Amino acid sequence: MSLAPQPGRQLPLLNEMNRYFWISGATGRLQVLRCGDCGTWIHPYAGLCPKCRSGKLAPEAVSGRGTVVGYTVNQHPWQPDVPVPYVVALVELEEQSNIRLLTNLPGCPIDAVHIGMAVEVCFEDHGDVYVPQFQPRSAA
Amino acid sequence: MSRYLEKTVAVTGVGMSEINRNTSVYPFLLAVDACRKAIADAGLKPEDIDGATCWPASLDGVGEGFHAAAISDIHATLGLKLNWYSSGEGAGQFGGINNAIAAVAAGYANHVLCWRALGQRYPDPTGGPAEPERLIGWRSWSAPYWAPSAVTWVSLHASVHMNRYGITREQMSAIPITLRRNAGLNPAAIYKDPLSFDQYMEARMISWPHCLYDCDVPCNGATAVIISRLDAAKDMPHKPVRFEAVGSAAYDRMDTWWARNDFPHMIMHDAAAGMWKRTDLKPKDVGSAHLYDGFTYLTMLWLEALGFCKEGEVGAFIEGGQRISIDGELPVNTNGGQLSEGRLHAFGHLHEAVVQLRGDAGARQVKDLKVSVAGVGGGGFGGALMLTNQT
Ligand SMILES: [Zn+2]
Numbered sequence: 369m370s371l372a373p374q375p376g377r378q379l380p381l382l383n384e385m386n387r388y389f390w391i392s393g394a395t396g397r398l399q400v401l402r403c404g405d406c407g408t409w410i411h412p413y414a415g416l417c418p419k420c421r422s423g424k425l426a427p428e429a430v431s432g433r434g435t436v437v438g439y440t441v442n443q444h445p446w447q448p449d450v451p452v453p454y455v456v457a458l459v460e461l462e463e464q465s466n467i468r469l470l471t472n473l474p475g476c477p478i479d480a481v482h483i484g485m486a487v488e489v490c491f492e493d494h495g496d497v498y499v500p501q502f503q504p505r506s507a508a
Numbered sequence: 509m510s511r512y513l514e515k516t517v518a519v520t521g522v523g524m525s526e527i528n529r530n531t532s533v534y535p536f537l538l539a540v541d542a543c544r545k546a547i548a549d550a551g552l553k554p555e556d557i558d559g560a561t562c563w564p565a566s567l568d569g570v571g572e573g574f575h576a577a578a579i580s581d582i583h584a585t586l587g588l589k590l591n592w593y594s595s596g597e598g599a600g601q602f603g604g605i606n607n608a609i610a611a612v613a614a615g616y617a618n619h620v621l622c623w624r625a626l627g628q629r630y631p632d633p634t635g636g637p638a639e640p641e642r643l644i645g646w647r648s649w650s651a652p653y654w655a656p657s658a659v660t661w662v663s664l665h666a667s668v669h670m671n672r673y674g675i676t677r678e679q680m681s682a683i684p685i686t687l688r689r690n691a692g693l694n695p696a697a698i699y700k701d702p703l704s705f706d707q708y709m710e711a712r713m714i715s716w717p718h719c720l721y722d723c724d725v726p727c728n729g730a731t732a733v734i735i736s737r738l739d740a741a742k743d744m745p746h747k748p749v750r751f752e753a754v755g756s757a758a759y760d761r762m763d764t765w766w767a768r769n770d771f772p773h774m775i776m777h778d779a780a781a782g783m784w785k786r787t788d789l790k791p792k793d794v795g796s797a798h799l800y801d802g803f804t805y806l807t808m809l810w811l812e813a814l815g816f817c818k819e820g821e822v823g824a825f826i827e828g829g830q831r832i833s834i835d836g837e838l839p840v841n842t843n844g845g846q847l848s849e850g851r852l853h854a855f856g857h858l859h860e861a862v863v864q865l866r867g868d869a870g871a872r873q874v875k876d877l878k879v880s881v882a883g884v885g886g887g888g889f890g891g892a893l894m895l896t897n898q899t
Contacts, residue, residue: 378651381642412649412764438671438772440663443713446656456655456715458664458766468766470653483671499652 376450388427393491393498432489513613521550521734535627539577546732559617561604576625592616599756599891625730675823682829691844693872722804724846731855755783755892762888798857854884
């Protein structure tokens with residue numbers, strides 16, 4: 369599913385190292401780089417597989433399921449166009465524990481956020497960039 | 509362990525400018541002041557300085573903001589004749605210091621002037637660099653999520669650690685409160701008035717669990733040190749403070765804050781492990797710790813990473829503040845740290861370690877001090893140094 373674009377998103381410059389990730393949302397399936405030889409998932413981009421040094425790397429769709437492993441409630445207005453408070457959380461993908469992605473947990477009340485929460489990917493559509501976000505799995 | 513050549517290198521001079529929150533002095537001139545004081549403190553003249561480093565690499569002629577003094581500008585101002593110089597990245601903000609130690613050990617230079625100069629409270633006449641329309645590098649992964657500040661990144665780690673081990677904000681408060689008490693004994697500190705527990709608990713939250721008092725104090729100021737051969741140091745005015753071990757390791761992914769296999773560990777766990785490999789000394793031998801306090805949780809993680817307490821036990825270790833007080837078993841940030849003295853990017857911590865090891869810290873002097881540790885940085889960027897007055 370697609371989320372409406374929120375204000376204050378500073379977007380990445382797309383290049384050969386990150387494009388596959390940020391355009392994942394066009395297909396609705398999150399893509400992460402994976403080693404074709406040993407199966408290690410790699411994020412962010414690396415030039416070789418850090419485990420077996422294979423160069424056979426390609427983006428591959430992941431389940432999009434993960435778990436909140438850490439979060440903060442941000443109260444300081446760093447960006448005038450972004451209302452506070454808001455959550456910044458870290459999600460570990462179920463595929464591999466060191467593949468960790470940020471999210472603001474859109475649609476999830478701050479009081480309901482907790483470590484261990486099961487979440488699923490969704491995407492915020494900014495035209496050429498789809499910002500991956502996560503929502504509670506039951507609500508997705 | 510004599511093969512580790514940092515043990516042949518010493519700090520022979522230190523200098524610090526005024527540290528301020530106003531705009532009375534152009535930041536570059538603070539750097540010049542700190543450098544002149546350090547050279548004089550070492551009993552040297554500018555013509556004796558044959559090496560220079562700073563952190564970070566700075567553009568010529570900026571003179572303010574994050575890069576207040578480039579090597580070329582200090583070179584021009586002091587009329588230096590350098591056999592060797594270097595700036596740039598390394599083990600956190602100690603990158604330049606580590607380069608200087610290695611250069612002296614290798615014989616590239618005899619006396620290296622090293623500095624960090626900040627003018628973060630000085631208005632940038634250009635209004636600062638324009639925000640690019642699209643981001644590259646590390647920020648391109650964090651800024652899309654309204655997380656432009658390191659306090660948010662540190663807080664994410666803190667939440668994992670607190671949840672796993674039951675560490676509380678009440679325990680955390682011991683760091684800013686104790687450091688503020690130390691700052692009361694440091695005439696150079698920006699904030700010297702005591703901070704009460706209630707003030708701390710009622711303070712404006714920035715990014716939970718970090719409130720205003722858990723965030724360091726942006727300032728204008730400069731710190732400089734002279735790094736020399738230990739054999740030369742023996743004929744210089746002050747008791748030399750020798751490097752015992754350098755910790756500059758990076759054993760896991762450092763390009764992001766959360767791709768490590770052992771998350772929520774940070775690079776400080778590698779830097780500390782690397783440092784301990786280079787010395788026979790143990791945590792119980794350390795008499796004072798000067799640990800990065802850009803945000804309170806970084807200091808707590810440094811205490812665990814360095815092995816002063818076990819993983820998960822830092823809450824109990826610091827609780828109430830007695831253990832980390834100047835008369836406690838491990839005094840921490842005796843100058844008030846960046847939370848109260850001001851954000852001098854770890855050069856304030858190094859300066860304080862040297863002053864303490866010389867026995868020149870006055871009202872805040874740690875008794876019978878022989879060995880100190882300084883740790884800087886967090887996330888994927890950090891380093892550690894062990895220093896001693898036992899030569
Ligand atoms: Zn592989």
